[in-house]
Structures are given as C-alpha cells and as structure tokens.
Amino acid sequence: xxxxxxxxxxxxxxxxxxxxxxxxxxxxxxxxxxxxxxxxxxxxxxxxxxxxxxxxxxxxxxxxxxxxxxxxxxxxxxxxxxxxxxxxxxxxxxxxxxxxxxxxxxxxxxxxxxxxxxxxxxxxxxxxxxxxxxxxxxxxxxxxxxxxxxxxxxxxxxxxxxxxxxxxxxxxxxxxxxxxxxxxxxxxxxxxxxxxxxxxxxxxxxxxxxxxxxxxxx
Numbered sequence: 328x329x330x331x332x333x334x335x336x337x338x339x340x341x342x343x344x345x346x347x348x349x350x351x352x353x354x355x356x357x358x359x360x361x362x363x364x365x366x367x368x369x370x371x372x373x374x375x376x377x378x379x380x381x382x383x384x385x386x387x388x389x390x391x392x393x394x395x396x397x398x399x400x401x402x403x404x405x406x407x408x409x410x411x412x413x414x415x416x417x418x419x420x421x422x423x424x425x426x427x428x429x430x431x432x433x434x435x436x437x438x439x440x441x442x443x444x445x446x447x448x449x450x451x452x453x454x455x456x457x458x459x460x461x462x463x464x465x466x467x468x469x470x471x472x473x474x475x476x477x478x479x480x481x482x483x484x485x486x487x488x489x490x491x492x493x494x495x496x497x498x499x500x501x502x503x504x505x506x507x508x509x510x511x512x513x514x515x516x517x518x519x520x521x522x523x524x525x526x527x528x529x530x531x532x533x534x535x536x537x538x539x540x541x542x543x544x545x
Contacts, residue, residue, distance in 0.1 A: 348488040358489070360536045361478035363528065364433070365493055366500035368470045370525040371436060373501040374508055375405075375464055378518045382460075401457060408465030416469045425476040432469035433529050439463030440526045443519050463522070 353359070375382070383398045412432075419428055439462035446456045475493060482489040504525065511517045 348485045351485050352489045352492050355481050358478055358481035360532050361474055362493060362496050363532050365474050365497045367525040367528040369497050370501040370504045371522045372464055372467045373505045374522050377505040405461050405464040408461045409468040412465045412468040425473040428469055429473040429477060430533060432466045436463055436466040437526045437530050440523045444523050447515055447519050
C-alpha cells in the first residue's frame with residue numbers, strides 16, 4: 328500500500344486563508360479600540376521624534392538660550408525615563424492588570440501633553456517644559472506592552488496575524504500622521520497641538536468606548 332499525502336493544487340488556498348485571518352482580526356470588534364490606542368499613543372512619540380530637532384534646537388536656542396551641547400542631554404532624558412518606566416512596569420504587573428496600567432499610562436501621557444500645551448502657551452522656562460516632555464514620552468514604555476497584552480487577550484486563534492496587524496497599523500498610522508504634520512506651520516505650538524490631539528483621541532477611546540466594559544481589577 329502506498330500512502331500519498333494530499334497537496335494543495337493551487338495557491339488560492341493560502342491566499343484565502345490569509346484573507347480569512349485578516350477578516351477574523353478586523354471582525355473582532357472588541358479588539359479594535361486597542362488598535363486605535365496603539366496607533367495614536369505611538370503617534371505622540373513619532374511626532375516628537377519627527378520634530379525633536381526643531382523643538383530642542385531651533386526653538387530652545389532662540390527662546391531659552393540653551394547651549395548646543397545640552398540638546399543631546401535633553402533628548403536622552405526622555406530615553407532614560409522610558410527605561411525607568413519599562414522597569415517599573417515589570418514590577419507593577421505583579422500587583423495590577425495590564426488594563427489598569429494601560430489606563431494609568433495613557434492618563435499620564437495626556438497630563439504630560441496638557442502640561443506641554445500650558446508651558447508652550449505661557450512661554451515658560453525650559454526647566455518646566457522638559458519635565459512635561461519627559462512625562463509624555465516616558466509613559467510610552469508603559470502604554471505599548473500593556474496595550475498589546477490587552478489586545479492579544481481577544482485572540483486565542485490567529486494570534487500571529489493579530490500581532491502583525493497591530494504593529495502594521497501602529498507604524499502606518501503614526502508614520503502617516505508624522506508625515507502630515509510636516510505640512511503644518513513649523514512652530515512649537517502646532518507640534519504640541521498635534522501631540523495633544525493624538526493623546527485626546529486615546530482618552531476619548533477609554534472614556535467613551537472601553538470604560539463601559541473595562542474591568543480595572545485583576
């Protein structure tokens with residue numbers, strides 16, 4: 328007796344299977360808000376990275392009189408806070424759920440952007456602006472991993488496809504918004520306004536979409 332294994336006779340099966348997985352992910356409506364949170368929260372940082380040279384050099388040198396050597400330290404301070412938040416997040420997961428930490432970090436990011444808006448409007452000292460920026464960018468280390476954890480809880484099947492789509496949407500939307508922001512007037516006010524708008528979207532998703540079904544307990 329000769330056993331013969333069935334083999335696909337056409338490539339359409341694989342294509343249909345891939346489309347089916349995509350359809351399944353986008354059809355899981357309870358998970359879609361987390362795609363929006365990931366994309367717009369990440370856009371806050373992408374906008375900062377896109378315009379960081381302008382923020383820390385052109386504007387600060389003109390209005391705050393900072394030395395050029397201080398710019399790298401100002402930029403690096405945000406990375407240091409991100410590292411600190413990342414390490415703190417690991418410890419907090421022993422006591423709190425990913426959803427709780429996610430909501431907290433998104434709230435911290437919004438407070439940071441709000442403080443940035445106020446200091447920009449008031450033309451406050453760089454030593455008030457810098458901590459607000461560190462708060463805004465540092466919160467990103469707590470947002471991305473916890474949001475991904477909340478998102479993946481909705482997928483017992485096709486989790487690989489779900490993860491890849493989350494990452495693709497994150498970079499596509501954030502990259503598109505960053506590119507669009509270069510068409511706006513090159514002023515600090517417009518940059519901060521763009522960051523504020525993205526953070527406001529995240530807060531709105533939490534308040535009006537997720538809060539009715541969020542269980543903020545472990």
